[in-house]
Amino acid sequence: MTAFWTEADYDDHELVQLVRDPKSGLTAIIALHSTHLGPGAGGTRFWHYPEPKDAIRDVLRLSRGMSYKNAMAGLPMGGGKAVILADAAKTKTPEMLAAFADAVEALHGRYVTAEDVGISEADMALVAKRTQYVSGLPNEDADAAGGDPGPFTAMGIYHGIKAAVRHRLGKDSVEGVHIAIQGTGSVGGGVARLLAKDGARLTLADIHHDRVEELARELDAETCASDAIMGVTCDVFSPNALGAVLDDAGIARLDCAVVAGGANNQLARAGHGQMLAERGILYAPDYVINAGGIISVTLEYLSRREGRDCDINEVRKRLAQIPGRLEEIWTESDASGVSPDQVADRMAQKLIGR
Numbered sequence: 183m184t185a186f187w188t189e190a191d192y193d194d195h196e197l198v199q200l201v202r203d204p205k206s207g208l209t210a211i212i213a214l215h216s217t218h219l220g221p222g223a224g225g226t227r228f229w230h231y232p233e234p235k236d237a238i239r240d241v242l243r244l245s246r247g248m249s250y251k252n253a254m255a256g257l258p259m260g261g262g263k264a265v266i267l268a269d270a271a272k273t274k275t276p277e278m279l280a281a282f283a284d285a286v287e288a289l290h291g292r293y294v295t296a297e298d299v300g301i302s303e304a305d306m307a308l309v310a311k312r313t314q315y316v317s318g319l320p321n322e323d324a325d326a327a328g329g330d331p332g333p334f335t336a337m338g339i340y341h342g343i344k345a346a347v348r349h350r351l352g353k354d355s356v357e358g359v360h361i362a363i364q365g366t367g368s369v370g371g372g373v374a375r376l377l378a379k380d381g382a383r384l385t386l387a388d389i390h391h392d393r394v395e396e397l398a399r400e401l402d403a404e405t406c407a408s409d410a411i412m413g414v415t416c417d418v419f420s421p422n423a424l425g426a427v428l429d430d431a432g433i434a435r436l437d438c439a440v441v442a443g444g445a446n447n448q449l450a451r452a453g454h455g456q457m458l459a460e461r462g463i464l465y466a467p468d469y470v471i472n473a474g475g476i477i478s479v480t481l482e483y484l485s486r487r488e489g490r491d492c493d494i495n496e497v498r499k500r501l502a503q504i505p506g507r508l509e510e511i512w513t514e515s516d517a518s519g520v521s522p523d524q525v526a527d528r529m530a531q532k533l534i535g536r
């Protein structure tokens with residue numbers, strides 16, 4: 183491993199551990215950014231990185247992001263993340279997952295894992311056979327908390343969009359408000375359905391043409407090409423596909439009053455939050471508005487450890503706090519002239535004692 187502590191993304195992470203198991207071929211890195219508020223919680227990513235340093239950067243950045251996200255969601259959890267370094271063919275075996283699970287168990291609960299890109303619920307169920315420090319397990323009861331975090335993330339974003347519309351457009355309802363949604367998968371599709379129920383006017387885009395057309399028919403929405411969605415004249419642009427869409431070119435194309443969506447790491451770099459503010463666009467910091475999923479899986483984990491079922495009303499109550507947190511950020515931003523992303527970072531840093 184290179185000297186990870188010289189990386190720009192190293193931010194006094196409490197632990198960065200290389201996990202190697204030659205028998206199964208596992209190479210993984212577990213990073214704990216902060217356990218100030220509780221065990222470091224965050225998913226495991228299974229990804230083929232061109233260079234090992236790319237994996238180090240990813241795990242450092244993602245685990246810090248989880249510290250901020252968990253703190254701002256008011257959860258008693260710190261920030262952690264794991265990456266499993268896949269080969270080019272992305273070979274994943276039960277033996278690898280077992281070796282990874284043993285490494286998580288050996289941390290005795292300092293790190294709590296879950297699914298992330300490349301890791302399915304079924305993979306996590308395998309991991310859970312060897313370690314108790316797992317959240318986001320498959321849930322047979324569709325009405326219960328835990329399990330697939332997508333619907334809970336979508337619900338939090340829906341609340342957040344309504345708060346942004348209230349703050350920027352002075353409207354108490356999204357009825358007739360034009361919202362352009364990029365990505366109609368688990369999160370974006372859920373957001374679209376919730377907004378459609380309230381009578382919002384929707385324009386949808388996804389690289390999966392059939393999927394987006396079917397959803398548009400169901401919701402009586404318009405569609406546009408996926409490379410045109412950022413330029414649609416609308417009230418709210420909601421990114422729910424990829425990260426880093428808010429770069430110089432992307433921001434220049436926007437023709438909206440609000441950016442509020444669930445994609446992780448929307449800002450290509452820190453200065454892009456300021457650029458949005460200078461264009462008069464209200465930004466909902468991604469890790470604040472998209473915390474619904476982590477709220478659900480964390481409450482599921484904590485209640486399981488206490489030997490009780492997770493109370494869905496507790497999850498709903500916490501999801502409903504997302505607008506208040508956003509409002510606090512925007513109010514502070516309006517008063518100080520500091521962009522909302524920077525205000526959120528400072529609030530999160532304070533909460534984790536940095």
Ligand code: NAD
Nearest residue numbers: 331332335365367368369388389408422423444445446475
């Ligand atoms: P998903 O894979 O279900 O959906 C993503 C959708 O985006 C897919 O339909 C895909 O075809 C589409 N897409 C990809 N590239 C696109 C492009 N260039 N233009 C338009 N559409 C494109 O994933 P998801 O779970 O809905 O997650 C979406 C985003 O939200 C990701 O950035 C993810 O990291 C973030 N997020 C998800 C959760 C969750 O609970 N699932 C929680 C927090 C953050």
